[in-house]
Amino acid sequence: MPEPSAEPGEEIIRSLATDERREMVPPDAASLQIAAVEAGPEIAGAAAGRKRLGIGAWLAAIWLILVIGSAIAAPILPIPDPKRDSTLPELSSDGSLSVIAAAPSLDHPFGLDASGLDVFSRTIWGGRASLIIGFVSIGLGFLVGGFLGMLSGYFKGKVGGFIGSLLDILLAFPQLVLAIFVVEVLGHTVWFVTFALAIVATPVLARITRASSLSWSEREFVVAARAQGAKHGRVMLREVLPNTLPAMFAIAILSVAVVIVAEAGLAIVGAGVNPSVITWGNMISAGQADLKASPHIVLAPSLVIFLTVLSLNYLGDVIRARTDVRESAL
Amino acid sequence: MRMVLSKIVRLVVVLFVVSFLSFWFVKLIGGNDDLVAKMIPFSSEQEKDRVRNELGLQDPFFAQYGHWVGNFVTGDFGQIYLGAGDNISSVPVSETVAKRLPVSLELMLYAQFLALFFAIPFGILSAHKASSRFDKATNVTAFGMLALPQFVAALLLVIFVGARWGWLPTQSNLPNFPLNPLDNWRFMLMPTVALALAQIAIYMRLLRSDMIATLQEDFITTAKAKGLPTRRVLLRHALRPSSLTLLTVAGLNVGALIGGAIIIERIFKVPGIGGELAEAIFRQQTLEIQSLVVLIAFFYVILNFGVDILYSVLDPRIRHARAVS
Numbered sequence: 001m002p003e004p005s006a007e008p009g010e011e012i013i014r015s016l017a018t019d020e021r022r023e024m025v026p027p028d029a030a031s032l033q034i035a036a037v038e039a040g041p042e043i044a045g046a047a048a049g050r051k052r053l054g055i056g057a058w059l060a061a062i063w064l065i066l067v068i069g070s071a072i073a074a075p076i077l078p079i080p081d082p083k084r085d086s087t088l089p090e091l092s093s094d095g096s097l098s099v100i101a102a103a104p105s106l107d108h109p110f111g112l113d114a115s116g117l118d119v120f121s122r123t124i125w126g127g128r129a130s131l132i133i134g135f136v137s138i139g140l141g142f143l144v145g146g147f148l149g150m151l152s153g154y155f156k157g158k159v160g161g162f163i164g165s166l167l168d169i170l171l172a173f174p175q176l177v178l179a180i181f182v183v184e185v186l187g188h189t190v191w192f193v194t195f196a197l198a199i200v201a202t203p204v205l206a207r208i209t210r211a212s213s214l215s216w217s218e219r220e221f222v223v224a225a226r227a228q229g230a231k232h233g234r235v236m237l238r239e240v241l242p243n244t245l246p247a248m249f250a251i252a253i254l255s256v257a258v259v260i261v262a263e264a265g266l267a268i269v270g271a272g273v274n275p276s277v278i279t280w281g282n283m284i285s286a287g288q289a290d291l292k293a294s295p296h297i298v299l300a301p302s303l304v305i306f307l308t309v310l311s312l313n314y315l316g317d318v319i320r321a322r323t324d325v326r327e328s329a330l
Numbered sequence: 331m332r333m334v335l336s337k338i339v340r341l342v343v344v345l346f347v348v349s350f351l352s353f354w355f356v357k358l359i360g361g362n363d364d365l366v367a368k369m370i371p372f373s374s375e376q377e378k379d380r381v382r383n384e385l386g387l388q389d390p391f392f393a394q395y396g397h398w399v400g401n402f403v404t405g406d407f408g409q410i411y412l413g414a415g416d417n418i419s420s421v422p423v424s425e426t427v428a429k430r431l432p433v434s435l436e437l438m439l440y441a442q443f444l445a446l447f448f449a450i451p452f453g454i455l456s457a458h459k460a461s462s463r464f465d466k467a468t469n470v471t472a473f474g475m476l477a478l479p480q481f482v483a484a485l486l487l488v489i490f491v492g493a494r495w496g497w498l499p500t501q502s503n504l505p506n507f508p509l510n511p512l513d514n515w516r517f518m519l520m521p522t523v524a525l526a527l528a529q530i531a532i533y534m535r536l537l538r539s540d541m542i543a544t545l546q547e548d549f550i551t552t553a554k555a556k557g558l559p560t561r562r563v564l565l566r567h568a569l570r571p572s573s574l575t576l577l578t579v580a581g582l583n584v585g586a587l588i589g590g591a592i593i594i595e596r597i598f599k600v601p602g603i604g605g606e607l608a609e610a611i612f613r614q615q616t617l618e619i620q621s622l623v624v625l626i627a628f629f630y631v632i633l634n635f636g637v638d639i640l641y642s643v644l645d646p647r648i649r650h651a652r653a654v655s
Contacts, residue, residue: 032583036532037476169347173627174588177607181623184611185355261479265593268481270611284481288597291485292493299489302482310477 030175030204034254037313057318060311067308071127079121080108082278103296110300113283114290119300122278126301129190129279134260137194141201142252148202149209150244154217154236164210167203175200179262180271188274193266197259208251212244250320257312264305280305334639341635345628349402352624353395356616368614372414381411381418385617407621410610423621426606434595434602438587440522445529446580452530453537453576454564460542468534475531484524484597491520521598525591529583533576540572547571581637588626 070077104111110119148167152160170178182196216222222239230238260280266272267281268288275282280301287297356365366378366385373381386394401408407427409420456465491497498520544550545568553563592604599605603626610618 032532032579033476033528036535037473169344169351172344172348172631173623174630176592177588177623177626180592180607180611181352181355181619184616184619257477261481264479265481268593269596269608284485288485291489295489295493298485302479302485306478306482309479310474313473313477 030201030255030258031208033258034204034208034251037254037317054318056314060314060318063307063311064315067127067304068131070124071131074125074128077124079124080118082117082122082125103294111294111296113287113297114294119283119297122283123280123300123304126278126280126283127304129273129277130260130263130281130305133190133194133197133263133273133279134256137197137259138201138205138252138256140194140198141205141255142248144198145202145205146209146248149206150213150236150240152206153210153213154232154240156214156217160210163206167206170199170203171207175204176262176265176269179266180269183266183271188272190273190277190279193263193273197262200262201255201259205248205251205255209244209248212247213240216240216243247320250316253312253316253319257309257316260305260312261309264301337635337639341631344631348627348631349399349624350395352620352627353398356620357391357394365616368616370411370413370418373418374416377416377418402621402624407625408617410613410615410618423618427603427622427625430601430603430606433600434588434591434604437518437521437525437591437595437600437602438584440518441525441529441587441591442580442584444522444526445533448526448530449533449537449576450569453534454541454569456534457538457541457545457572458560458564460538469538472531472534475527478527480524480528481593481597483527484521484594487520487524488597518600521594521600524598525587525594529587533580536579537572537576540576541568544568544572581640584633584637588630 108118108120110123113119113122148163152163154160173181179193179196179200182199183193186192186196217240222235225235225239263272263279264281264284267279267285270285272281272285273279275286283301284298287294287301291298366381366387370378370381382388386397389397398408405424407423409422410426411418411420413419452468456468459465498516550563550568553567554560558567588604591602592607594600595602595604596608603622607619607622607626610622
């Protein structure tokens, strides 16, 4: 049984890099990212010892509530229309024509884009598709990957081996390349992109769940439950699952951040959602044409993505630090 | 030796499944006729039929797959179809690949080197001075760098270093390395930095956490007690045992960099494989996309296989663990 190490990030890396049973499985980009976020406990760890959450956690939570809330409430918010049928520039309040791709001003806090649309309003609307893609694909990956990972961690023998080699095949593709391929073949809709990213996320989440459920499945209380005659399903549901869930949840939050970035990456490569749908990635992709004269078109959604990813990483780290039995027991 | 043999069998199986799934997936969803119509939308019907014949789309599925794999393994990755009306010409994908693969490899090599160059000293120092102000500042910076997507770093570089301050070229052709190494580096600098930033943070944090564990070992206390200078303790005694995870990850990560490189190559217009993939997507060349995806996956799998074999030969711990289990 692997010795529990002091830092969960280190544990993940160990299981990825020097796992004796590692066969064809290299550490993929997403797991590396997640492991690196978890590798140092200093960032959010300082708050873990205290009862109250640190100010950073509050800031992160407030930012996420703001982004998610405004995305949900976009239709009723008093913001300019993010899409217009005519491409004529809008008249601004003093009656003059508003300049196309104008820099940020009081009327338009993030400026206007190349067709004279309000970038602030588009950023809020863009959050809808981007956040749906992020949360739904990880939700799917969490269910399927979590289930598969748990099965293969609990039943180490043939079942585990079979699921393992199934996941290895998915992991044989570089992640972004696999997502590009699935989207190219299926089509460029929000749901197909979500599906493609769920396919990419599933083996990653499965592999991390597997590592966690492997070590829990060998604990004394699990063996005791088995010895008392409990069925496999019951042991998994009542003994193993509750223990792996907190760590899984923290990792799922980190993965949402990875997927939000992946959506934008797909859009930049041209394999994202159809450009007529507003997403953060599509805004960046379209704004690239005019980087020199009007960088604000690209910078606004980039900043929002950065802050959202930062907040998700921070919260994931806080949740992990607070639910970690080893650390909170100290 | 048995281990290597079983690994090779596994490698072949994975390569077979990857190629079969990719082929089947395109056939299943893409539809034969749509594929040709999508690739050369402005061609005449005659030409479309000619291309369909050339691709052998009437053959049974397994014959098509066998033909395709046979060509693929012998270095024929299919054709890129161009043109309109009755003038449809084709360029072999393998020609473009031969031109573009070295560029991608060059970029990955630079990025890896740059990442390790910064990550190792910072990792050592922040582990040595754990919980100091320096350590905290480095960690917060690394945490920020992890949240900064590669494309945002790339766009910031293009906007400020490239466009606003005009220090480095953004939109020029890649100068040939042997002919003009300095200009080649000037071109490659920004893509390299954009690709390396996140890796620096990843490597640094991994090395730091390993190093902290090593520094608590008895032999470090002994070395310190002998009165060895700190520098020697850190570099000679602590670094080597702490760097195994880092090196394993860095080695295997070369493959993982391919994904990031696609976006970076697209933004900086680097003429590499990733840039070619993005162009193929733009031109809707489904068959070229398929070839490139399988090619990249093959490259990735074989590379990882090589690194894996190399490590199990080099590292006694892995070798030993395998022998025991």
